Amino acid sequence: MKTKALIIGIAILLIIGISKGMVVNITDYYGNVTSLVYDYDNTSSYASWSYKDASIKNPNVFLRICNVSEDFYNVFIDLRYATESGNLSESVLSLLPLVNLTNLSSSCSLIDIDISSFKALYPAYPFFFILNSSGNKSVIAKYKLSESFNGSYKIGIEVDNVDKITYVTVVEIYDDKGNSINASYPKLYVTISKNNTPVAEGKTQPKTPIAFNYTFIGEEEIYVNGILSLKVKMFNPCGIINESGYYVFNNSAWNVNNTCIIVENVSNTFVNFANQTIDGDYNISGSLQENVCGIIIKNSENVTLYDMRVQNFKKGLCVENSRGIKIYGTHASENIKSIYLKNSSVEINNVILNAEKEEIYTINNSYIEVRNVKLPEATRISLKGFEIAIRDVPTPPPDREGYKNIKQFANISKVGENAWVYKITFHYNYPLPNNVTHIVYISKIDGKYINGTWVNLTYEDFQANKQDFVDETGKVTHGYAWIEKNFTNFSIFVPYGLKITSPEPVPQPEPRPKPTPSKVAGRKEKAIPPRLNLTLHTYEITIQQGETKEIGFNLTNEGKADVLNAVVVALVRKGWETASVHFDVVRAGETKISKLYIKVYENEIPGTYYIPVKAMLKENNVTVDVEILKVKVIPRQRVAKIDILEILPYLSLPESSKIPISVLVENTGDYDLHDLRLTIEGAEKCIEKIEGSYDLKKGEKKSLTFIIYTKHAGEKCSGVYVFRAKEGVVGMYPVIIKIRPKSMMEAIKLFPIIYIIWTLFTLFMIYRRLKKREQEK
Incomplete structure (x- = not known):
């Protein structure tokens, strides 16, 4: 079977060996260029659900090849999906025709091809290949056709700024009529191209990310099976976006004192924050001014913000006079209002909101659809609403009698006269808090909070609809509960459940390592297990994005034997930085006092994180003791920090020496x-x-030189470079140091000094002898 393809037109020469005037077309039997489409409507037994030919609907198709200037005797020809370089490819033909192309400079050859419905599944600008007829079928020439199997691709991009990796996903595939193509085979050849030169290529299948060790620098193009599917525009905030396109941020903007991003008068525009943050200065005369928004979208439609990160503004995101706006992740934190809508429709998906006043505020005929949005603390909600405000409940009302809350509370209030809210939904994970077994009701609570006390409380209960989900082992993992009702009067909404009487499970510490008995003088000696007790000087810290902090600790050997090669390490999140603290020996009864350093990723999502800090034995990587450090990450205010651009992670230094080392840093x-x-x-x-x-x-960026004074040879140390200024600890980096004996060349450096001393001593001795002889005369 052959593919139902598109108009395939004049091709572009890629490899020398064929005339630049060469023309390749797909035609019908009469030599007319034929329009081939996806066989999606054919429901007969001949249907292939792919591009094809030789069906009841489509006649055979042929390749017409003209203007070949060289002789090709007994060659195979092929039609392939390929990357832009042609280096990765696979055939869409069921059989490769063996043909004789001879001096076709003035004539054309019509070659019957058989496009396979099992291979030609996706839109493409295919490549025409000429292959050697020998056993290895090596490529003689390849040639990209200028038009192809009709259709298009929708591309998704994820940027990992920590590991400097770009993930490309083919999210949707469409035929020539805009219908979705649902086949899922690894036949998608993806190319990232810059200045018409491929810089990254790979093969994938639908909805499966492909990773490239490449970061965008601007004006890249992404091709799928030869079809240009996305043009990337780099955007360096702050500024204005007033042209449609796909934008990727290449930097964060810190301590901004006015509106940073303005998106206006555009349609069908995608803005990818790519892990970058828009940060206000949180000053009453700056980002907290009444009309300042971190990001504003106005007079636009079909605009998507992806991985949005905005903090420390009067209003995080403002949308005015716009329709079809979508927000997918990540957070709006420490703004007075998180999201403000005026005469607009917005869909918000999987965003973390943490505002001082309202999380969402909608006025003037504004419609909001919220999907799994997290409010402060633990509340995660979905709903549809019109002219409403949503905020958290800092001091919740007491529970209704006989039931227990699951630590989720949403205050939904009326803004406009025609306000309504529909299908209030709460999302949760198991096990539920407060020993709740399952959700029974979602209650609407009315009352007043006066001088720290709730008064005049009334509870209206609604039977909860529920949907729970299980994992592959059958364990219930998560779910959601909702009220299938439209509300026009508003209050606090709380899900309630039944409480079990058994206590919550207590996390068990990791078992201490089991020692291996050793033989001494022909008998077994009882092994003494290591007993290291780790104690942190503080168990909770607050730290700004991008900030470095030190955490003091004690490590005590409570056992009867010395412990060799111990290490204390913090298991931090991706993008954070830390350095282990090593101890060659901790004597029995000894307490070591030291410090750990943690630097938070500058674009980390504000929130509370629990970081395990472990005392371990390096020899077998066994955990001996563990503590949990609670780290509250807050939006960046003012931070003292440097980026360490160049530094030596390993130093081999001569003993008893004075050695300069240079580091390149940027403030x-x-x-x-x-x-x-x-x-x-x-x-x-x-x-x-x-x-x-x-x-x-x-x-400022500067190379700094420090002078290190070394001790005696034979020592090896695992340490941490720590940079301190009057403003505090500003950076750190792990280092290994080895102190070695001086080499002969290093010792020779002392020879001039020794030579001078010896010369002076010799002259002095000669002078004394001459003086003595004079005296003897």
Whole structure:
């Protein structure tokens, strides 16, 4: 079977060996260029649900090849899906015709091809290949056709700024009529091209991300099976977007004092924040001014914001006089109002909202659809509403008698006269909080909160509709409960459930390592298990995005034997930075006092995270003790920080020496830095001291040289570079140091000094002898 394809027109030469005037078409039997379409409507037994020919609907198709300037004897020809370079490809033909192309400069050859319905599943600008007829069928020439199997692709992009990886997903596939093509086979050849040159290529299947070790720099094009599917426009905030397109942010904007992003008078526009953050200065004369929005969309339609990150503004996102606006992830934090709508329709999906006043505020005929949106604390809701406001409930009312809440509360209030809200839904994970077994009611609670007390409370209960989900083992994992009702009067909504009497399960600590007995003098000696007790000096810290903080700890050996090669490590989140603290030996009864350092990813989502801090044995990687550090990440206000651009992670230094080392740093914080110094913590056995002090202005990049004084040879240290200024700890990086004996060349450096001393001593001795001889005369 052959593919039902599109108009296939004049081709473009890719490899030398064929005349530049060569023409390749797909035609019918009479040589007319034929329009081939996806066989989606054919419901007969001949249907292929793909591009094809030789069916009842479609006659055979042929390749017409003209203007070949060289002789090709007994060659195979092929039609293929391919990347733009042609280096990755696969055939759409069921059989490869063996033909003789000879001096076709003035004539054309019509070759019957058989496009397979099992292979030609997707839209494409296919490649025409000429292959050697020998056993290996090596490629002689390849040639991309200028038109192809009709259809298009919808592309999704994820950017990992930590690992510098771009993920491309073919989200939807459409035929020539705009119908979805639902086949799912690994026949999608994806190319990222820059200046008409492929920079990354790969093969995937629908809805499956393909990872490229590439980050966008601007004006890239993404092709799928030869079809241009996306043009990337880089956007450096702040600024105005007033042309339709696909935009990717290449930077964050910190401490902005006015509206940062303006999207106006556009349609069908996609804005991908790509992990970047829009951050206000949180100043009453700056980003907290009444009419300031971090992002504003106005007079537009069909605009999508993806991975939105906006914080510290009077209003995080404003939408005015716009329709079809969609927001997918991630957060709007510490704004006075998170999302503000005026005469607009907006759909919000999987966004974390944490505002000082309202999370969502809609006026003037504004419609909102909320899907799995997280309010402060634990509340996650979905609903549809018109001219309403949504906010959390900082001080919840008491539970209704006989039931227990699941720590989810939503205050939904009326803004306009015609306000309504429909299908209020709460999302939850199992096990439910407060020992609740399952949801029974969703209650509407009315009352007043006066001077710290709820008064005049009334409860109206609605039977909850529920949908729970199980994993592959049959365990219930999550679900949602909703009220199938339209409300025109508003209040606080709370899901309630039945409470079990058994206590909540208590997390069990990891078991201590089981020692292996050793033989001594022909008998077994009872092994002594290591007993290290880890104690943090603080169990809760608040830290800004991009900030570095130190956490002190004690590590005590409570056992009867020394413990060798212990390490304390924080298991931080992706994008955060830390460095392990190593101890060669912890003597029985000894307490080591030291510090861990943690730097939060500058674009981290504000919230509370629980970070395990472990004491481990390096030899077998066994955890001996563990503590949990509660880290509350808040939006960046003003941070003292540097980016370490170049530094040596391993130092091999001569003993008893004075060695300069250079590091390249950039002040990416919000302060000028004063008296910036370097220490190497955990390397006391290797390093005597470090000299050097610098000032570094905000935004300045500079190479700094520090002088390290080493100790005696034979030591190896695992330590941490720690950069401190008067403004605090501004950066850190792990390092391994080895102190070695001086080489001969290093020792030779002392020879001139020794030579001078010896020369002076010799002259002195000669002088004394001459003086003595004179005296003897």
